Amino acid sequence: MQLFPLLLALPALLAPTVSARAETALSDPPVALAPSAVSCGGDFRAFLDGIAAEAKEQGQPASATDSWLTGAWPDPAVLKADRRQGIFRKPFLEFAQDLIGDTRLPKAQAAGEAHAATLARVEAQYGVPRELMLAIWGFETDFGSFQGDYNTRDALLTLAHDCRRPEMFRPQVMAAIELHARGDLPVSTTGAWAGEIGMVQMLPEDILARGVDGDSDGHVRLKTSAEDALMSGGNMLKHHGWQAGQPWLVEVVLPETFDWSLSGLENDMPVTQWAALGVAPRRGTTLPDSLTAALLLPQGRKGPAFLAFQNFRVLLEWNQSLTYVTTAAYFATLVGGAEPVLAGAPEPLLTLEEMQSLQRKLQALGHEVGRIDGVLGAGTRRAVREEQLRLGLPADSWPGRDLLELL
Template identity: 60%
Template sequence: MRAALLALALAAPAAAAPCGGDFGEFLSAMQAEAVAAGVPPETAAAFFKGARQDPKVLKADRAQGVFRKTFLDFSQSLISKQRLATARAKSDALNDIFTRAETEYGVSRGILLAFWAFETDFGQVQGNFNTRNALLTLAHDCRRPEIFQPQVLAAARLYAMDDFALDTTGAWAGEIGMVQMLPKDILERGVDGDGDGLILLKTSEADAILSGARMLQHHGWRAGEPWLAEVTLPEGFDWALTGLDTEKPSEDWAALAVTPRNGPLAPGLVGSILLPQGRKGPAFLVYPNYRVLFEWNKSFVYVTTAAYFATRIEGAKPYAAGNPDPALNPEQMTALQEKLAALGHDVGKIDGILGAGTRAAVQKEQTRLGLPADGWPTPALLDAL
């Protein structure tokens, strides 16, 4: 049954049930999609029976204010001495599991521990939204049905394999378990780490850790390579060279007097200089593995914080926070994005959040206006525009 359903999961096209409209009709359409994807009819009927919309899910989806925090604020709120000590204790206690993750999938334990810590506080806070209802609510909503309808089908397949219960709870966006993976990722890349014949990310540390490692490997994680290193930059550094759009070999950065604070630069690897809060804040050299982390979470601040915390778990020193210029408030950031969009820059959704597109546009305008091109928006830039 598992092999047959997995084969269908990999071959089946994305669901095509209409979003919006009557929810009962939507459920019937999704049930038909599940049967077409190989879920037995009686199992599909049981999966969808009693499902309902959850207005709290839609509210959460439209209010992701945490990503408006700066890197320093976000990282200092998530990283504590206690959390660091717990991560290192977990590393020791579960050494065999993390060694398997490193050996079989090439993923560092620091990265896995960082996401485990941030996603669920090492499994203690996994979310209390009913996962089936959350996924169906988001699949019915017309904002991103193409993302969530396939997740509903994956959950139905997991249900058919006894790897998903109708009372499963998790995050508002449908992520499940200790490392918060979506059903399709669990279906396609879940690992039975403890050998009990099931993939249960809510209760099995081995299943959760190894599934997370396999997912990162699938998305391109390169074994044995670093992901982020804090660096110091020399006086007179060309700030226009910073940002994810510029990559150079480590040897070229070293020739420009970029100096690591923890060990040597990784030889033979290309990297980018990252300034999460501009030239007056901390500086990092990020390698290809850093970019893979955006497959786990799309937030620049979240990913950078997790990547930094992973280095701390593995022994790096605390970052030099510096004294960055104050951040724009949400209203100012929204106004900045509107101005940048009017100038022809692709900043993505105008939402008051400093994402990668806005940072790149800011840097281009700083260069054009003769300002330090460090990608960090300031009131001076907003005034100049």
């Protein structure tokens, strides 16, 4: 489960493919315990020496470290995947249709029946409802059927050696060596390109800290045990602040004269205040008056509208892609019996080139938009809303061609 502050990977649920592999390996690299580590880049063999030295300092058995590192080699397919992730440019409705399709909901219902007892344990112990756990399980690995085909050892070492985020992945390598020493992570383990493992895709550090032996066999094995995976996932969500018995996402309808600048995850307000402004549940649901929520317009004022509660923010600790998390949270409501979302008629998403041009213009105006990657992330959304307000446009954070032309 991707419960960490950077978006790393989306399992190949849309179009699973076998990872490309380099034609030659760094076979049997030396694992002598060197006194210092290479921070990033440089000679891969020297990097492995540094990893071995650090593992020794942390008290890991030399036999386990040698076993883990012998035969390790950088995987160029991992670096390619790390630079990719264009799938997250899709708008919410299109992304949801692709990822949910016609089969995901029936599969979730079948998985819910087959694992009813474990899901009940998760809810009783961690407060995470069955529909949310089924949504995560379904989105991460299609209920365990596709858990990734990248060698976990090589993926983690590749990313720890790479200079983009070594400070994030080097600790994951250390945690993986400890799991290997415990007998819970064979060198042959495969998973996602960013090193996540098992049915709910957790990183080694998370497994060490939050993994649960759900089937009481003395091991935490997220690849083969649904009980371990679901209990561990529930434990992680509780750790990040999941509140039992509270909603995460409720579809709402808005008056035509609504002040769109109030939308966005930055604007939490009491539900009673939203109700006073004319925000109402689309069907039947009574909004919890005691809670606060933000108004989420994933495709602007002409698309679907949701109130996003604190539990939704917990899901953003799992994965920082707003589109991915919104889709997963919405799918959980479908699993729980909600009707399909009211799609509306949102304006088309800008093309990749147009979005990049918009980001450059926003950046030139002094806005922090992050990388010029064509993805409508949180920084770009905030900048769009500020410019919409300045130019007298409806400030719904959804960039249209009118804004691009005015800028």
